[in-house]
Amino acid sequence: MSEGYVFDLNRAEFNDDFSSSTGSGELWQVYARQQLVSNLTAILNDAEQYGRGRAVNPRETWLSHNAILVTSPRGSGKTVFLRNCEAMWRSENSDKKDALLFLDVIDPTMLMAQDSFANVIVAQIYQAVNNKLERSNCCDEQSRNDRDDFHRRLKKLADAMGKTCEFNGAIGIDKILKYSSGIQLESYFHLFVESAIKILGCKAIVVSIDDVDMAMERAFEVVDDVRRFLGCPYLIPIVSGEIKLYEHMTQKHFDDKAYDNRCQDTKLTDKGKELSEHLTMAYLTKVFPSPMRINLFSVERLLNKMQLKYGPDSALSISYLDYQESVLNQFYFLCRNRDARRNWTMPESARELTQLVRSLPPTSLEQSEKDADISNQIVLYNNFKNWAMQKKNGEALVFAESALSLLHDSETVFDIRKILAFNIAQQSDTSLYPWAKYDVLEEQREKLGELFKQGGEKLKNKELLESAFGDVTKANRCSLKSMPPLEFLVDKLYITQKTINEASSFGEEYKLENEGLIEAACQNGLYKKTGGNKSGFIYKNEDLILDIYTESSFYSALSNTYRYVFFSRAFELLVYSLTCQKDDGALINDVHNILTRKPFYSLPSLVDTKIALEGEDYEGVDEHNTLTTSTLVICTKIREWQDENKELLTKLKDYKLVPFLSYCFNSTFTAMNVVKSNYGNNKLPNEHLTDMVVRFKYNVINSIIRSGICGEAIYANVLVGAKASTVRKEQDIAKYERVYQRNIKILTQEYMAEKGGAAKEKDINFLTLLNNAVVSNPIFTICTVVKDETIPLLKLGSGLRGTHLKQKAYKPSNDDDVEKVRYKSLENSLDFLASFLPERTNPKRVVESLEYILLTLIDDGRIKAEHTIIDILKHSLSVKSNYSNSERVSLYRRLLGIKSAIYELGHEFFDSEVFEQLDEKLQNLIRAILKLDLGDVQGN
Secondary structure, three states: OOOOEEEEOOOOOOOOOOOOOHHHOOOOOHHHHHHHHHHHHHHHHHHHHHHHHHHHOOOOOOOOOOOEEEEOOOOOOHHHHHHOHHHHHHHHOOOOOOOEEEOOOEOHHHOOOOOOHHHHHHHHHHHHHHHHHHHOOOOOHHHHHHHHHHHHHHHHHHHHOOOHHHHOOOOOHHHHHHHHHHHOHHHHHHHHHHHHHHHHOOOEEEEEEOOHHHOHHHHHHHHHHHHHOOOOOOEEEEEEOOHHHHHHHHHHHHHHHHOOOOOOOHHHHHHHHHHHHHHHHHHHHHHOOHHHEEEOOOHHHHHOOEEEEEOHHHOEEEEHHHHHHHHHHHHOOOOOOOOOOOOOOOOOOHHHHHHHHHHOOHHHHHHHHHOOOHHHHHHHHHHHHHHHHHHOOHHHHHHHHHHHHHHHOOOOOOOHHHOHHHOHHHHOOOOOOOOOOEEHHHHHHHHHHOOHHHHOOOEOHHHHHHHHHOOOOOOOOEEOOOOOOOEOOOOOOEEOHHHHHHOOOOOEEEEOOOHHHHHHHHHOOOOOOOOOOOOEEEEOHHHHHHHHHEEOOOOEOOOOOOEEEOOHHHHHHHHHHHHOOOOHHHHHHHHHHHHHOOOOOEHHHHOOOOOOEOOOOOOOOOOOOOHHHHHHHHHHHHHHHHHHOHHHHOOOOHHHHHHHHHHHHHHHHHHHHHHHHHHHOOOOOOOEHHHHHHHHHHHHHHHHHHHOOOOOOOOOOOOOOOOHHHHOEHHHHHHHOOHHHHHHHHHHHHHHHOOOOHHHHHHHHHHHHHHHHHHOOHHHHOOOEEOOEEOOOOEOEOOOOOOOOOOOOOOOOOOOOOOOOOOOOHHHHHHHHHHHOOHHHOHHHHHHHHHHHHHHOOOOOOOOOHHHHHHHHHHHHOOOOOOOHHHHHHHHHHHHHHHHHHHHHOHHHHHOHHHHOOOHHHHHHHHHHHHOOOOOOOOO
């Protein structure tokens, strides 16, 4: 038994003769070799016994079913096995090594169309005898008699093997004689072979037939000739091919004979099909008996014990498993998680194994770790690309193409859309990748369906999606790899112009001290120095957050001033800061371009000329234009961040980071789609843009940690349903949202367990440092944090969602008792009203009910009129509404509770200063509720 298998990369690829290395492990099918030798020995004994019987009774012929079938899937080494059959036999049977004569392997694909396979076998035997006679110096009478006898029997056999068409010219006794010789074909064939082995000095002849699975049209002919001619006990056929192929082609032959599809009698047709299937199994059982079938091991069974030899004189060695880990470390850098590696394609055959290892040899992988020479890296990634295309592995091809783009175009203007891993449109180019398998439209429709009302009734997400990736009447486009949900437009997931205008945080004076950035900004026309040496300016954190996380420049049927929330621009800045360390001018230019472009993964960016929104004009004018200031501040912060993490970033190679960043991208944007779904379903009240940024951050860093976990990670998303109050406090996040903390714990435990495993320990430590660096990246630190609490900025929606409806901005003050200013806003109005409601009315419940109505029924900022509110409430309570019976009952109870509480205040309440100080919309809502007739409403 072999203790292992060896693949020597220094052996020439054409050299598949392992006769001199049988014991070295280079012949992988050692178990099949034992079965082959055993079968050949048994058949040889039968041939010798048959010869002794023929010596007594020459007229008696017998047929044996001793064909050996070497079967296995394509590419598993059947050809190599056949070519080494003689060497295996001779090495195991030194005393009988000459008893068998092995003819050259016959390849049916090499035959001419008119060639008969049986004739080729006869010709091969003839050639072997002729070569023997030419080498022989014996001129004795016995040798001459043997030669003459051989030629005489050959002629009789040739006449008997004539085709029917050759008989047509004969008449009378000549025709009868020709048919008579045909009937005696079996006897003539036995006599011919007997005379051949007598001259050749052997006991039996081995006929090897290969590549039948590449000549499907001749598959049945080969099998039938094996049955008719090679059933002679002196001949030992060894046929290679997948048994499924023979079953298919044999059944096809019998199908043609057993029934006719044009037959109207279905019972007769069914019986014919049943008969055909039965004949197929019986036929192959006869031709290839079960004991004579040799199944080669699949390559998967060999890899665990495979050793690769390489280097000068094959002195170096590495196990295949270690080699595979080197491949994954190169092309799936930092992706140790099973989910991150799930699409890696293992070699499925011996042929694929040899092609993989020769394309990506261990020496090239080792050199890649030491040498960052771009030309060598391009060659390596081109080889990986070829392997990916051969395997039709879309994800691997994406990573290879992305790496090649970064290697080749490193000096050009940065645009994440040039990296194929993040460009869903290019991935789904059917002319380039017709074999891509991920249906973009179907997957994205499914993700869009997870959003409440597909994002919103007035948002044209569905139309934009079908415009970008096909429609129901055409074949949809498919991407090379699975991509996360696009960033759809989501109703109320925006910042209004009013919110921006009323933002009350104080601006900070920011002084540019980086002279290189100042000079680059001046040259780009983005900045002008003021008088003297002053180079300071004012900026607000809100401006930075808005310029990074929102976008409003969409085609619409209205004057759009809503700034919709997206996260892909922030992700692009994160990728840029990790992978690009350019001079000041390039930094300024790249960041400005990123801020100017639409978020790269937003749906509207894919269909730039399509209308994304519809409805009436919004109020207000968008005067928010701070891109220049934001560009300068972000560039400064990125430069500072890169300087702080210089040691880490110098170890990063941008082209190797693509799979890791792609994993984080998929994980994070899948989670954010869940966040948006919860927001659209009103499960995240009082949400601010800064809260969304925190959710985004934690899902990014959670994906970083999770990618490095080899074992069982926690695959849940982070902070997708947590309350805004929880999101804002680090202490509460650690207390209530434990997914991230548990993943860190798992990674730490693996780090401790890997002590001594230098490569894996290095990766884990690297991931930890990278995680800490990303946490402090400028796209996250622009949120103001005071005493471990994120200050909520920029209220989402129309200011009508949740329990704290007005914009609350952080104001630094020396006075702990900040004066309470009563704003005429909905939040203040609700709080103010609650303070006057009697305790017996449950003021908290009344306020929550009012907020619910404001949020779900009349959340449109343009709805204020009393009569409009009454109509909306009546419709919501009717059976014609879209609400379920239970929802209408709940609404009825809320309205009844509000009405009862207001009655407690008396009629004079409407003339009081208290009522006058309430928000106009809240005043009209209260009046509308009091005018509703709720006495006859039963929720049905």
